[in-house]
Amino acid sequence: MDILKLVAFGLTATLLIGLVSYYDGYSKMYGNLIRIAAVTILMIFIVSQLDSVFMVVRDLANKMNMDNTYLNIVLKVVGIAYLAEFGAQLCEDAGEKAIGSKVQLAGKVMIFVIASPVILALIELITDLI
Structure with missing residues (x-):
């Protein structure tokens, strides 16, 4: 299931951000970089899933001569x-x-x-x- 992969990825990114923020210094910068990378990867996956939804909507519109x-x-x-x-x-x-x-x-x-x-x-x- 894809949702299990997404949840596991999100939890791993969250734990990694927590681990990085435990140390002082550049922790905020690295935490933000990890956060941006994780969210971007999640968004790419979500957009790829939306493609199938858009195809169904287009097929329905074609059947209705919309x-x-x-x-x-x-x-x-x-x-x-x-x-x-x-x-x-x-x-x-x-x-x-x-x-x-x-x-x-x-x-x-x-x-x-x-x-x-x-x-x-x-x-x-x-x-x-x-």
Whole structure:
């Protein structure tokens, strides 16, 4: 099972960070490097798992004859949301909460920019109904 590997990897990284932080000196720097490497490896694994989910969603959209434009926008929004949250949490783990909040803000702005065609289409639909 992949989840057992992920949990074992996370626990190993946590124990390694604890072991490194036990010693003085450069422990915070090495702890942050281990943390960033571990989280990056976990994120790569998670993204590879999401690929199969996106394929299922695309197949369902094709069966329903759904327009790929809107589906692509939705998938991009989901991807930006996950990446922005990942980056923000990584910044906060490194002790940079202010940078993490700016990463979240940038993600929200990018979601708004990408979703603007959908918003415009909804506004046009509403004005046509009135």
